[in-house]
Amino acid sequence: MRDGGYTPIEAYGVVGNLETAALVAPDGSVDWFPFPHVESPSIFGAVLDAERGGRFRVGPADSGTGTLGYLDGTNVLQTRFETGGGALTVTDFMPPADLVDHPKKVLYRRLDCEEGAVDVELAFDPAFDYARTETTLEATDTGLRAAGREERTTLEAEFDLDIDRDAGRATGATTLEAGRTEWVLLRCTGAEDAATDPAAALSDTVDYWRDWSHDCPTDEHCVFGGPWHDHVVRSGLVLKLLTHAESGAIAAAPTTSLPEDVGGVRNWDYRYNWLRDAGFTVQALSNLGHVGAAAAYVSWFLDLCGATEPATIQPLYGLHGETALDERELDHLSGYRGSRPVRVGNGAADQRQLDIYGELLLAVDELHTHDRSLSADEWTVVRDIVDYVTEVWQEPDAGIWEVRDGPKQFVYSKVLCWVALDRGLALASDHGYDAPVDAWRETRNEIRESVLQKGYDDELGAFVQTYGDGTTLDATGLLLPVVGFLPFDDERVQGTIDAVETRLREDEVLVRRYDGSDGLPGEEGAFVLCACWLIDALALSGRVETAHDRLETLVEYVNPLGLLAEEIDPDDGTYLGNYPQAFSHIGLVNSALYVGAAQGGELPGPPPMGIRLGDPIGMDDY
Template identity: 65%
Template sequence: MHNRPPDYSPIEEYGIVGNLETCALVAPNGSVDWFPFPHLESPSIFASILDTDLGGRFRIGPENSFETDRQYIDETNVLETTFHTTDGTATVTDFMPPAGQVSHPKKVLYRKVECTAGAVELGVELDPQFDYGRAKTRIESLEEGVLVDGNEERTLLESPIPLAIEDGRITGELSLESGDTEWFLLRCTGAEHASTDPDAALDKTIEYWSDWAHNCHPANGCVFAGPWHDQVVRSQLVLKLLTHAETGAIAAAPTTSLPEEIGGVRNWDYRFNWLRDAGFTVQALMNLGTADEANAYFDWFMDLCRADEPAAIQPLYGLHGEANLEERELDHFEGYRGSHPVRIGNGAAEQRQHDIYGELLLAVDEIRQHGRDLTDTEWTRIRGIVDYVREIWDQPDAGIWEVRGEDQHFVYSKVLCWVALDRGIAIATDGDHDAPIEAWQEVHKRIKDDVLENGFDDDIGAFVQAYGTDALDATGLLLPIVGFLPFDDERIQGTITAVQNRLAEDEVFVQRYDGEDGLPGDEGAFVLCSCWLVDALALSGRVAAARSRFEALLEYLNPLGLVAEEIDTETGAHLGNFPQAFSHIGIVNSALYLGYVLGHKTPGPVPMGIRLGEPVESDTTNQQS
């Protein structure tokens, strides 16, 4: 039905649905352009987001001119795409039943098509390209639709209309009048002939998400009360979509190789879990009231720490705990808008990143603050980590940003080693756990003295990215939040000012750093770092400035409330993998800190940055939402 493949949709125009095992990205023209199966880190069935010609897609939408409205059904991950044509209006509703939660097959992508006004003509195109377009496919017409076999995986499109097969593409035309409804069911391996009632599946899926989502009334003292409350709920729903139902691991993003610079080489596979996300993730989940998810995630990463040698702990793992994440390139794909290479796997799994130990201890401390007692086995593993940090803290590493140049003495890595000892000492003391407290305290002091001597530049008046450089890094904004120095320390305030002067743009955005990282090209502003500046300002007593930046940042989220890793500061276009878990975690935690300083108390313990960072008191008169 297409003479040529369509152009690439902007990253920020996509919506996402999923079943807690995998996700699909849906473009505003009704095309499913990304769908790995059976799991998020599996090879794709559709990947036209990475190659419009070779990647494959499943589109239901008008062939002629149209306008599109998109929304999620309230507090769910059920996506509605409404097409307005000159002759009528139709809505495509996309969803997948969540694994283990709904008694309908989870391996089915449901697409409901309903004409709500006039009459509409919609085209249907199915082009499965299994294994990132590398598998040979066999197509067979069946009475109920079309079966496509791609060696290890297969799909059966259950269709209400006849489908034609031509040049490996499956097409059809759907005519609807007002009141007409039809269903297309893409049944994937294991669910080709499973019994299901699509209307009941939709009702149950809506019910599950509505019951699960954070559903307080903002006027009743919710810490997230404010104009951002609905966005916080959407961020929570995104984080749940990226959580694997079986293991509790949370993916950094559902996509691979969406570029940080259009046409550039900064294209990475983010369908894995980074342990560095642990502390801030647990804080977000706990304060959202999703303790089950926080505990499942905690159990998952604690299980990964059971190695006798903490040096074996990797910066990232597969969502089933896979350690081998060999990085490879898909040379046959052109990449999103020509951004090559397209990568699967991630070589950062083999790096040395010393910050991960402090982030793990922050997560342990956070979940402990929420009332969870540590088992003897868990403490043994935690003690092993802290002891290991005593040995390696003074060695260089690749840092939190996983630079691909030489290892350096990154300030943030040193500070997080200090955090590992700091939280280890506190946990051992409070819980009366066996530990070499005096030895830990001695190294704890040595690290702090070392960072203050070598990591702070008197001429700049700020903490720098690494020893011996004058580059700045947005991670300097986190030093008071993790308790290294109080917010009113002049060195912290100097760092905040320096970040604003050198890394911030347009009173909204913040770059990660301004130093070299061993890679060519540029990147956009980091959404997470922009949130960190909001946090630092709010907890420094500058609440009005923090709120202004936060509200301005939220304007750049797409109409569905989704955001990528980065934003182009000139165009507002989203860059990098999408949607990005850490960006949404940053939004949740910024709303948490703003809510707290505006007087909305949490139902649980005081948030990390308040508890550890000794924030500056501020007059929040007239700041209430």
């Protein structure tokens, strides 16, 4: 399974506690585990350097890989191994931070011998602080204690351990016979001496996840009650797993520097919250029945925005609202399969991305359809943002794709500025909020005329990526009708869909982001989210059968665990980019919603974007 010491991205399972997460390989090795938070330095990081990154394996001594699966409706991972002498199941989980009866800073690993006898081995090789800190080990009565500069762990295991203090690692072995269960606990800083009841922790963790996931509608007439129900439920569980229990912020992914181009430089840290995800995230969560989670998310970013001026709102934040996300390169790590540099932090936090304001308004407006109104202070934040958009919409920016070759006049950024004004006007009109509606309406019309004149290319018959560029096509053009800028039957919309089909679609369903330069060397895979956008546009354009077939094809790319990375290599179907990726799962949920609705399924809640907004709001002079 491992290629040069590296496990394929799509082969990993993930567990977590709503503060951090761990990647578990099919051989029973924890290859990625940042602590105490998902954006913290790693304790185990073999996924980024197979030699020095550190790992923690438990599994049979004579079996290379097992079969991974989640307990139904949970984020509790099980790996089943078949050996020459018997069968072993390893169950991995962390109690969610909401479960106050159990210490949340513990990684539990339960070993169950189900038949025969299995020789089990343990390899414990922590590498604190991205392998930048020397590890010290000392034996304890129940196992061993490992420490770096700031963090420490205590390993509890009834194994005969051989501790190599010079190397900072330990190995151990035991034999389990049929019917025997052993627990291996990794206690992290803050939980070294906490009382634990492993069996109760597992039971309560299973109940927690099943209570949460069962909110997803299952009625056969509901759009989510059909053939994609299990994929939708798993996607909801992924989004919850990536949600920070304290703030409600959602990480784009729990990993950093998993490459978009193996061996290349397109390696980024995604362990932060991007405001651009807001509208579609709120839509997905709300329609899955998790309106409370969506509301917490909206409240979190409105608080962030209210603490600063609109001009200084960042495209992304740490999960506690941190603003200093300085991008750094870890030169001592070789990178996943030689993909360097390994980066931590993300320089996009310092970019100007004008689309974020429209995406924030999409989220606020979406939540309003679920009867969540704004407080006076929250409306002040929203009004200030819309006012600011009237001042800056004509300026260039880095765009949704965060290009690093200079600011440009991105069409999608202009459209999302239009969205900010459009939704601001709708909110003010529908709910009686105070606003300079005449000025907003005038600017909204100016933006629309600008986009139609400069963002559409008559010869191409499609909307392009930037003003003045009639050659570069961008998948964001598929979103213009979804956000209500133009109706789906507009010939310019249909022309854009056809152009994406012709120039950006790689196979039956996979879609590239764009076909122009972005200032970086190398190639990238097809973006799962863009495939979802094309499915949405087809479904809401009346091409329902095609959209249905495309969604059926897309779910074939979902791995057996129900997880998706950011990108897929169209040549061989392997995963690329950080994993699991929130935006990919958001796209899958929303595509199931749109296709199901287009086929006549019943919506689980108020109609979402694209259905409710098939025609633009308030466009009297459309």
